[in-house]
Amino acid sequence: MTWLITGGAGFIGTHVVRALREAGEPVAVYDDLSTGDRSRVPADVPFVRGSTLDGELLRRTLADLSVRGVVHLAAKKQVAESVERPLFYYRENVRGLETLLEAVADSGVRAFLFSSSAAVYGVPDVPIVTEATPCAPINPYGETKLTGEWMVRAAGRAHGFATASMRYFNVAGAASPDLADHGVSNLVPMVFERLTQGVAPVVFGDDYDTEDGTCVRDFIHVADIASAHLAAARALLDREPGTDLTLNVGRGEGVSVREMIDLIGAVTGYGAGAAPAVAPRRAGDPARVVASAERIRAELGWSARYDVREMVVSAWEGWCLAHPGARRPATAAPA
Structure with a gap:
């Protein structure tokens, strides 16, 4: 039973590869390397470089590697x-998924896990987001994820494989420094970059209806994301063909952007206690998005292990590995 992990050379993908391998699950990686890093894939893991738009290569890969389960992270x-x-x-995320599902439908795949997102909820007007909260995405990215969930569910029912859609909340941290997120589109590395450059981190709006006026989010360690995929993968193999799960992957606890920036300042020693720069609100940013983690606990017996400080500490170790000059200032107080 081989699990094919599309996007397995990316930030989340390499963590999923490691979690499944350490649990004894055979894995292979399929990635176009547009954002992934081949060096992060272990040398003994079968690797195919290709696009999810290449149906012929996908079919050949599924057959040659005797794939029976797919974890689709590429997007x-x-x-x-x-x-x-x-x-x-829409081409990359929807047509690419369609092409992959067509190949899967013609193969012996028994289980299909889809990487979805809390972006499917849009701007939820509830304190805690459950899987039953209405989905109303407000950008094309969220729309492609919701469309993907529909496609995966329908294909599984029609072609007889069990499916799950995993709705991630705000991913942070690293299982080890060599697997850290080097991009600066997520809050934690974005703040690292600004602090180490000697400029104030930016808060987009400080007048929300929250305790400190900044947005509240549910941050989840990437190692917890990976362990959730392992739990879901194993659960799907015991489920009837055509069954489907939709699961939030979060901690069920909210942390404000200002609280997170303060914590990052304390952990890194840069700018501890310094006021962030306040910029205008970004269109469509909800005041609060916090997951209910009850369903994934009930269905899989899974719950998050890591707290926010552990996320920041692990991410900072990875940032320092990639940026040797970004060490804790000598005058910093211990975190």
Whole structure:
């Protein structure tokens, strides 16, 4: 039983590869390396470089590697870019998924896990987001993820494989420094970059209806994301063909942007206690998005292990590995 992990050379993908391998699950990686890093894939893991738009290569890969389960992580994921290039996002995220599902339908795949997102909820007007909260995405990225969930569910029912859609909340941290997120589109590395350059981190709006006026989010360690995929993968193999799960992957606890910036300042020693720069609100940013983690606990017996400080500490170790000059200032107080 081999699990094919599309996007397995990316930030989340390499963590999923490691979690499944350490649990004894055979894995292979399929990635176009547009954003992934081949060096992060272990040398003994079968690797195929290719696009999810290449149906012939996908069919050959599924057959040659005797794939019986797929974890589909490959996708474009930048919200702002999706607004600027919606057709590109629909091609890569929707047509690419369609092509993959067509190949899967013709193979012996028994289980299919889809990487979805809390972006499917849009701007939820509830304190805690459950899987039953209405989905109303507000950007093309979120739209492609919701469309993907529908496609995966329908294909599984029609062609007889069990499916799950995993709705991630705000991913942070690293299982080890060599697997850290080097991009600067997520809050934690974005703040690292600004602090180490000697400029104030930016808060987009400080007048929300929250305790400190900044947005509240549910941050989840990437190692917890990976362990959730392991739990879901194993659960799907015991489920009837055509069954489907839709699961939030979060901690069920909210942390404000200002609280997170303060914590990052304390952990890194840069700018501890310094006031961030306040910029205007970004269109469509909800005041609060916090997951209910009850369903994934009930269905899989899974719950998050890591707290927010552990996320920041692990991410900072990875940032320092990649940026040797970004060490804790000598005058910093211990975190």
